[in-house]
Amino acid sequence: MEIGVKKTVFTPKAIIHQKFGNKACYTVEEVKEESAQNGCPGLAIPQKGPSLFRCRLELPEFTVVSDICRKKKDSEQSAAHLALKRLGNNPADENPSEKDPCDALIDRIKYIFTDEFLSSLHPLSGHLRAALQRKGGLYGLIPASVIAACDTKTSNLCKLLNTEVESKPFLALSSIMRAIPRLAGSVVTSKGQLSIQKQNPYPTEIIESSDIQQSGSPENILVKAIQIPASLDETIQPLTLDISSSGYYLDVIAQKLGVTDASKVLLSRTIGKASSETRLYFAASESLVMELLSDHANVKDFHVEGLLNARANYFCGQEIYGDAIMASVGYTWRSKELFHEDVSLQSYYRMLLSKIPSGNYKLSREAILAAELPSVFTTKTNWRGSFPREILCTFCRQHQLSEPIFSITSIPLKASCKLPRSQKKLKVTEAAELATEYTNGGSLNAGGESVGLESSFRCTVKVFSKGQDLIIECSPREIYKKQTDAIQSASLKVLSWLNACFKDLGMPLEKLNCSADALNISLSSENFLKEFALCQSLHNVQQSRCQGSKLPESKSTNMEYTLSGQDVCLPNIEGSYSGVCPSNGSLLSISYSVSLVTEGGHTKELIESKDEFEFEIGNGTVVSTLEGVVTQMSVGQCAHFNMNLPPQEFILAAVDDPARILSLLSSEVCCLEYDVTLLRVTEPPEERMEQALFSPPLSKQRVEYAVQHIKKSSATTLVDFGCGSGSLLDSLLDYPTSLQKIVGADLSKKSLSRAAKILHTKLSTKSDTGIKSAILYDGSITEFDPRLCGFDIGTCLEVIEHMEEEQACLFGDIALSYFRPKVLIVSTPNYEYNVILQGSSPTTQEDDPEEKSQSQSCKFRNHDHKFEWTREQFNHWASDLAKRHHYSVEFSGVGGSGDVEPGFASQIAVFKQESLLDENDLPTQENSSEHCKVIWEWKRDDRSVPSSTRN
Ligand SMILES: C[S@@+](CC[C@H](N)C(=O)[O-])C[C@H]1O[C@@H](n2cnc3c(N)ncnc32)[C@H](O)[C@@H]1O
Numbered sequence: 001m002e003i004g005v006k007k008t009v010f011t012p013k014a015i016i017h018q019k020f021g022n023k024a025c026y027t028v029e030e031v032k033e034e035s036a037q038n039g040c041p042g043l044a045i046p047q048k049g050p051s052l053f054r055c056r057l058e059l060p061e062f063t064v065v066s067d068i069c070r071k072k073k074d075s076e077q078s079a080a081h082l083a084l085k086r087l088g089n090n091p092a093d094e095n096p097s098e099k100d101p102c103d104a105l106i107d108r109i110k111y112i113f114t115d116e117f118l119s120s121l122h123p124l125s126g127h128l129r130a131a132l133q134r135k136g137g138l139y140g141l142i143p144a145s146v147i148a149a150c151d152t153k154t155s156n157l158c159k160l161l162n163t164e165v166e167s168k169p170f171l172a173l174s175s176i177m178r179a180i181p182r183l184a185g186s187v188v189t190s191k192g193q194l195s196i197q198k199q200n201p202y203p204t205e206i207i208e209s210s211d212i213q214q215s216g217s218p219e220n221i222l223v224k225a226i227q228i229p230a231s232l233d234e235t236i237q238p239l240t241l242d243i244s245s246s247g248y249y250l251d252v253i254a255q256k257l258g259v260t261d262a263s264k265v266l267l268s269r270t271i272g273k274a275s276s277e278t279r280l281y282f283a284a285s286e287s288l289v290m291e292l293l294s295d296h297a298n299v300k301d302f303h304v305e306g307l308l309n310a311r312a313n314y315f316c317g318q319e320i321y322g323d324a325i326m327a328s329v330g331y332t333w334r335s336k337e338l339f340h341e342d343v344s345l346q347s348y349y350r351m352l353l354s355k356i357p358s359g360n361y362k363l364s365r366e367a368i369l370a371a372e373l374p375s376v377f378t379t380k381t382n383w384r385g386s387f388p389r390e391i392l393c394t395f396c397r398q399h400q401l402s403e404p405i406f407s408i409t410s411i412p413l414k415a416s417c418k419l420p421r422s423q424k425k426l427k428v429t430e431a432a433e434l435a436t437e438y439t440n441g442g443s444l445n446a447g448g449e450s451v452g453l454e455s456s457f458r459c460t461v462k463v464f465s466k467g468q469d470l471i472i473e474c475s476p477r478e479i480y481k482k483q484t485d486a487i488q489s490a491s492l493k494v495l496s497w498l499n500a501c502f503k504d505l506g507m508p509l510e511k512l513n514c515s516a517d518a519l520n521i522s523l524s525s526e527n528f529l530k531e532f533a534l535c536q537s538l539h540n541v542q543q544s545r546c547q548g549s550k551l552p553e554s555k556s557t558n559m560e561y562t563l564s565g566q567d568v569c570l571p572n573i574e575g576s577y578s579g580v581c582p583s584n585g586s587l588l589s590i591s592y593s594v595s596l597v598t599e600g601g602h603t604k605e606l607i608e609s610k611d612e613f614e615f616e617i618g619n620g621t622v623v624s625t626l627e628g629v630v631t632q633m634s635v636g637q638c639a640h641f642n643m644n645l646p647p648q649e650f651i652l653a654a655v656d657d658p659a660r661i662l663s664l665l666s667s668e669v670c671c672l673e674y675d676v677t678l679l680r681v682t683e684p685p686e687e688r689m690e691q692a693l694f695s696p697p698l699s700k701q702r703v704e705y706a707v708q709h710i711k712k713s714s715a716t717t718l719v720d721f722g723c724g725s726g727s728l729l730d731s732l733l734d735y736p737t738s739l740q741k742i743v744g745a746d747l748s749k750k751s752l753s754r755a756a757k758i759l760h761t762k763l764s765t766k767s768d769t770g771i772k773s774a775i776l777y778d779g780s781i782t783e784f785d786p787r788l789c790g791f792d793i794g795t796c797l798e799v800i801e802h803m804e805e806e807q808a809c810l811f812g813d814i815a816l817s818y819f820r821p822k823v824l825i826v827s828t829p830n831y832e833y834n835v836i837l838q839g840s841s842p843t844t845q846e847d848d849p850e851e852k853s854q855s856q857s858c859k860f861r862n863h864d865h866k867f868e869w870t871r872e873q874f875n876h877w878a879s880d881l882a883k884r885h886h887y888s889v890e891f892s893g894v895g896g897s898g899d900v901e902p903g904f905a906s907q908i909a910v911f912k913q914e915s916l917l918d919e920n921d922l923p924t925q926e927n928s929s930e931h932c933k934v935i936w937e938w939k940r941d942d943r944s945v946p947s948s949t950r951n
């Protein structure tokens with residue numbers, strides 16, 4: 001299965017976005033539809049049918065409403081498609097290949113100079129109207145470079161005529177100028193200039209119509225832009241374009257570039273976001289103008305004078321010569337007015353940063369000096385900022401590569417061999433949703449949802465150049481329970497490797513290949529070096545470290561130490577220890593500020609701060625020094641520490657006024673000062689911890705434990721108290737047992753629905769189980785129901801801690817006095833084991849009571865737990881219970897060992913009926929009503945019988 005397209009085909013929504021940007025407003029509404037049962041006959045819980053959607057798209061001039069679609073995004077595309085039709089964008093029209101491109105180009109230029117086109121909302125018509133404001137000999141003249149750059153159809157035709165136009169857009173001018181003689185009667189050129197003009201003037205009534213007249217506010221428009229000198233030794237400078245509202249903005253740019261008028265200004269493609277108007281402008285030298293005007297047969301002979309502007313070239317992937325101006329100004333599809341936006345020095349550095357994977361991630365989190373591209377993808381829920389796949393796609397776009405291709409292989413779990421050994425020792429944070437051979441259908445995943453029944457996934461990512469040469473192929477061996485995890489993890493591998501390359505762009509080839517190998521990446525080094533040749537001169541991150549990057553003397557006392565390769569002072573931690581500490585996999589919330597301080601602390605400039613910043617600890621989601629410091633903190637404490645300067649582009653991208661900071665950096669010895677407060681710690685989900693630390697996972701071990709007892713007792717009937725999503729009942733069906741009837745009871749309808757679907761699928765496809773009937777009840781297990789009585793075996797796994805303590809005791813009494821299964825297996829977490837799971841010291845429950853409530857709630861394995869018992873507490877409860885109801889009890893557990901401190905991870909009590917009580921000795925249950933509701937029932941003979949017929 002391949003995801004991603006090799007050839008970029010724009011969707012209707014993408015085209016609308018290009019034309020209207022955020023002026024296009026989509027509203028999707030759900031069209032409700034109740035449906036039949038979701039493939040699970042007999043399920044008595046109303047299931048929401050497949051949702052249907054309708055989308056309303058509002059554009060500045062009109063609104064359309066889509067057809068009804070099954071997916072939200074399809075309804076948006078449908079609306080966009082309708083809007084494009086309304087805009088007269090005939091898709092067939094977009095495909096010029098049927099006609100001879102030369103003829104098509106002539107027709108297109110002819111059309112551009114029609115009266116009709118002048119009043120349209122096309123970006124190019126803005127230029128045509130502005131040209132009518134030009135003075136003297138320039139009146140009505142429009143630069144050929146603008147036609148090539150602002151009209152996609154013209155540009156595409158020029159690319160068909162000469163493929164080199166892609167990288168040297170100015171070559172399009174040659175095709176346009178050569179078409180002019182065939183346009184006699186329609187347009188003319190101005191002698192010796194790369195400009196075109198309509199031959200016969202527009203009729204006066206058109207020129208005077210309100211459509212054409214500009215609103216002409218008297219104020220000048222001031223647009224901030226930046227100058228990028230061709231020489232790498234010269235720094236980027238801000239400049240302001242002073243555009244009079246009635247003038248032509250390209251004349252202003254021409255003047256800044258030191259040429260006479262707009263006809264000598266060349267334009268790059270737009271850069272940045274899809275709807276961006278940011279371009280690079282540069283001047284055509286005299287000789288280039290001459291060459292473009294001459295009737296060259298072979299454009300390959302072109303030679304361009306001037307220095308290639310590496311920085312400008314890097315941003316747009318097109319050849320740019322001499323000094324360039326980067327500005328965001330122009331006419332758009334959105335309005336007839338001139339659009340403009342400031343491009344600041346900061347924008348420049350942010351654009352530079354966004355080209356590195358980690359930079360892109362930092363920007364997505366708006367935390368340039370705190371965030372770091374994580375080293376592993378744990379779970380979707382713990383991930384903050386842009387997802388790896390998204391960053392990889394952006395990276396490819398930014399570097400003018402093709403969209404990456406993701407290939408998914410689905411592996412039947414049975415056949416999937418054991419995981420590579422390295423994964424068995426995963427740290428908590430790395431374990432996310434790796435599939436294991438044990439998760440055979442229906443067990444709970446980290447999010448508590450049921451997982452795909454019989455397969456797991458592996459993903460290969462390929463990165464190609466625009467010319468479809470393979471550059472990188474990453475085929476991780478890990479398998480995942482969810483497709484998306486496989487895709488995200490593989491994407492992250494590629495990003496991590498690219499990131500390492502950007503950190504050390506001069507890496508010798510051998511090292512490059514070696515580091516790729518380690519991440520299951522095969523590399524075409526030739527293609528790689530070709531594509532990324534330019535990066536080296538622009539991100540020489542190591543060398544561009546600020547010169548003054550040395551800790552100020554006064555602070556670098558003998559406390560200085562090295563943490564993950566960075567020199568820092570020992571953090572100064574303030575505030576009292578609250579006992580709530582982060583551990584691997586927990587989510588932390590901090591507030592922080594970073595300032596640039598000069599030696600002796602004379603100057604202190606705040607450069608980045610956040611009131612609340614959340615991240616997962618243990619996998620490098622923040623800069624290593626910061627991660628090292630917060631692991632030493634407890635909630636409520638503050639820390640201050642200094643750090644050496646990161647590469648300069650990081651600092652410059654973070655500050656509003658890079659010019660000022662640059663001068664500070666070049667004149668003083670500086671370092672960064674961090675102030676951090678730890679606001680909150682959220683523990684990692686229980687399942688993830690269990691999955692990470694135990695093999696087989698604890699849940700699997702509990703099932704196996706139950707199976708052993710079933711085998712020993714030859715039980716034919718089983719009731720699972722608090723069955724949840726049916727993970728136990730489902731897993732039991734994979735083992736040969738004597739069971740004939742299985743029952744589950746729970747009070748979560750959502751979980752029961754999931755259980756019903758899973759059991760239905762399994763029971764109706766598996767013929768080798770001896771199960772004759774299965775029932776799911778909706779109701780509380782702390783209330784009596786005669787239908788739960790008298791089973792051979794009862795299980796109650798990881799349920800009691802989800803009730804208040806007295807409810808748990810009540811359940812114990814009801815279970816052993818009324819339900820009276822021959823054997824009852826109860827499991828619950830061993831509180832003492834949390835030290836190991838959470839990798840930190842436990843808080844004693846007898847501590848200061850005020851502290852207790854806060855710290856305890858955080859130290860439970862799961863936020864839904866109302867209590868967790870030590871071995872002693874559990875023993876006490878179970879022994880007392882057994883004694884009162886004529887049961888024996890034995891203690892055991894799974895995960896860890898009973899003989900080694902702190903005991904098993906899950907503690908288990910197995911209650912056995914000592915003797916069958918005489919009918920008369922059984923307590924009588926007044927009001928013994930059947931309070932549980934059958935929500936699903938299945939029988940071997942008649943298959944599924946809708947519950948409505950039997951309730
Ligand atoms: C952590 S889940 C365990 C599910 C299942 N036993 C397992 O091991 O996968 C706890 C379950 O207990 C259920 N539960 C809590 N209190 C209950 C009650 N009073 N009656 C029935 N079910 C209850 C919850 O709805 C939830 O599904």
Ligand SMILES: [Mg+2]
Pocket residue numbers: 686798799801802862865
């Ligand atoms: Mg639990």
